[in-house]
Amino acid sequence: MATQSVYRYTLKREKTGLIREDFQLSAPDRVVEYIRATGIASEEQEHLITLVMDPKNQIRGYYTVVIGLADQAVAHAREIFRYAIMMNASAIVIAHNHPSGNTEPSNDDVRLTADMRDAAKIIDIRLLDHIIVSETSYFSFREKNMI
Numbered sequence: 001m002a003t004q005s006v007y008r009y010t011l012k013r014e015k016t017g018l019i020r021e022d023f024q025l026s027a028p029d030r031v032v033e034y035i036r037a038t039g040i041a042s043e044e045q046e047h048l049i050t051l052v053m054d055p056k057n058q059i060r061g062y063y064t065v066v067i068g069l070a071d072q073a074v075a076h077a078r079e080i081f082r083y084a085i086m087m088n089a090s091a092i093v094i095a096h097n098h099p100s101g102n103t104e105p106s107n108d109d110v111r112l113t114a115d116m117r118d119a120a121k122i123i124d125i126r127l128l129d130h131i132i133v134s135e136t137s138y139f140s141f142r143e144k145n146m147i
Contacts, residue, residue, distance in 0.1 A: 013030065013061070028140035031093055031131055038062065040097045041133045048096040055090040063141035070099055072108065077119035084125055089124055091126035095133060103132045103139040113141050 031051070040047040046068040052061045063083050067073045073096055084092050094116060096109075105113075113130045120127040129142040141147045 001004045005019060026071060027136070028129060028131060031095070031129060031140075032133055034059065034137075035095045035131060035133050035138075041135045042093070043067075043097055044099050046096055047073050048073045048080075048094065048097065050084055051083050051095065052081055052087050052089045053091040053093070053126075057091060057128070060087060060089070064079040066095075072106075075112065077116060080116060080124060081119065081125065085123065089125050091128050092120070093129045093131065094127070095129075095131040095135050099134075101133050101134040101136065103137045105139055105141070110146070117147055136146050 005038070034051070035041065035049070039048060040049060048064055048065045050065075051059055055059050059084075065079050066073050068074060080090070080094060092123050109130070109132065116130065119125050127147060129140055129147065131141070132139040
């Protein structure tokens, strides 16, 4: 008789730093400050991360969703929301870098944002923003009223 493996999945927490208790990501420039501190702005490949927020918009953690190529990173809702659901997130911010330095969103970026906005509504996790960063500039879908 053939057998099939069964796995136990766990969520491992790793402390990466400290932030003040009153540090809220209330404006895109504050979020960008935090995102740049993760180091993705200077990466040579696109890195897409999800920031996990509590009900008071205080960050509880972040995780890397995907590391892509120099000019694209493909992700789907199941990857973007997987750990957010496990962490009981109230809201998320998705962010990725553009290694070229040009933070204008591509058609794929716009489509991803719309898809994630729709997925977030279904699972009742607020999508606060999608931010594209480089070392010197950023683009916030929230600031441009595109969410």
